[in-house]
Amino acid sequence: MISLVGKVAIVTGGSRGIGAACARLLASAGAKVAIGYRSRDEEAQRLATEITSLGGSVLLQRGSLDTLAANEGLVQATREQFGQVDIFVGNAGVWPPNPLAIEALPADRWRHTMATNVDGMYFGAQAVIPHLPAGGRMIFISSTAGQRGEAGHADYAASKGAMISFVKSLAVELGPRDITVNSIAPGWVDTEAVTIPFADEGRTRIEANIPLRRVASPDDIAGPVLFLASPLARHVTGEILNVNGGSVLCG
Numbered sequence: 001m002i003s004l005v006g007k008v009a010i011v012t013g014g015s016r017g018i019g020a021a022c023a024r025l026l027a028s029a030g031a032k033v034a035i036g037y038r039s040r041d042e043e044a045q046r047l048a049t050e051i052t053s054l055g056g057s058v059l060l061q062r063g064s065l066d067t068l069a070a071n072e073g074l075v076q077a078t079r080e081q082f083g084q085v086d087i088f089v090g091n092a093g094v095w096p097p098n099p100l101a102i103e104a105l106p107a108d109r110w111r112h113t114m115a116t117n118v119d120g121m122y123f124g125a126q127a128v129i130p131h132l133p134a135g136g137r138m139i140f141i142s143s144t145a146g147q148r149g150e151a152g153h154a155d156y157a158a159s160k161g162a163m164i165s166f167v168k169s170l171a172v173e174l175g176p177r178d179i180t181v182n183s184i185a186p187g188w189v190d191t192e193a194v195t196i197p198f199a200d201e202g203r204t205r206i207e208a209n210i211p212l213r214r215v216a217s218p219d220d221i222a223g224p225v226l227f228l229a230s231p232l233a234r235h236v237t238g239e240i241l242n243v244n245g246g247s248v249l250c251g
């Protein structure tokens with residue numbers, strides 16, 4: 001039912017995990033997709049082959065997206081190849097898995113988390129907004145950590161809390177241009193990023209605390225992203241959509 005034929009989407013961190021699921025689903029709905037990723041060429045190439053073999057159009061752009069220049073490069077490459085940008089999915093992010101009390105949290109980890117999650121979001125928005133048309137869509141992947149905090153991960157929680165406020169700010173700024181800005185706030189999602197906490201009995205313990213008793217798959221996040229990218233969500237903006245199996249209920 002949802003068709004994105006004629007639309008062009010950028011997905012940052014789209015080579016694997018949640019971003020790859022978003023890229024796949026947006027492409028299957030008919031969007032041309034530009035994927036930004038940091039360094040893992042093999043995964044990115046495998047996904048691009050999969051999308052093109054299903055008749056989709058895809059562009060890959062390698063490079064760390066924590067500077068304005070890198071984000072402008074991604075937007076420019078997208079416009080050169082596909083002529084426009086309609087949808088921006090700000091997904092690239094890191095979750096340093098080692099829990100550390102704030103007194104022990106080193107400044108280089110703090111700066112790395114902020115550079116990837118916060119600078120990346122800010123520069124991505126600056127790069128793409130001048131090119132978004134009326135009807136444009138921005139969707140950022142935040143986290144339950146940004147809603148309720150995360151002990152041992154104050155850097156990550158602060159970065160995602162910043163994202164939630166950023167989304168609400170931009171929703172008001174860009175509303176008059178008919179551009180919506182929303183966020184999906186996932187709980188635990190089954191990707192490589194969370195291999196360590198899922199090891200041993202970790203996953204079972206985590207699932208026991210989720211009302212729906214399962215962690216999300218990347219596809220569980222991609223579906224709501226597709227909805228927010230679609231005309232069905234044209235009157236939804238500034239929303240932080242809980243996609244967490246019921247583990248954190250704020251709204």
Ligand SMILES: NC(=O)c1ccc[n+]([C@@H]2O[C@H](COP(=O)([O-])OP(=O)(O)OC[C@H]3O[C@@H](n4cnc5c(N)ncnc54)[C@H](OP(=O)(O)O)[C@@H]3O)[C@@H](O)[C@H]2O)c1
Pocket residue numbers: 012013014015016017018019036037038039040041043063064065066091092093094095116141142143144185186187188189190191192193194
């Ligand atoms: N997994 C969860 O439980 C969970 C829960 C809530 C929110 N989230 C959020 O969802 C997003 C995706 O998470 P994920 O679990 O799918 O992560 P993932 O499996 O680790 O994948 C991360 C993706 O981001 C890219 N990336 C990382 N740093 C980058 C940078 N500086 N510049 C450009 N690309 C970069 C990676 O590229 P390479 O492949 O080249 O490294 C990869 O494509 C993140 O923002 C994360 O915070 C995840």
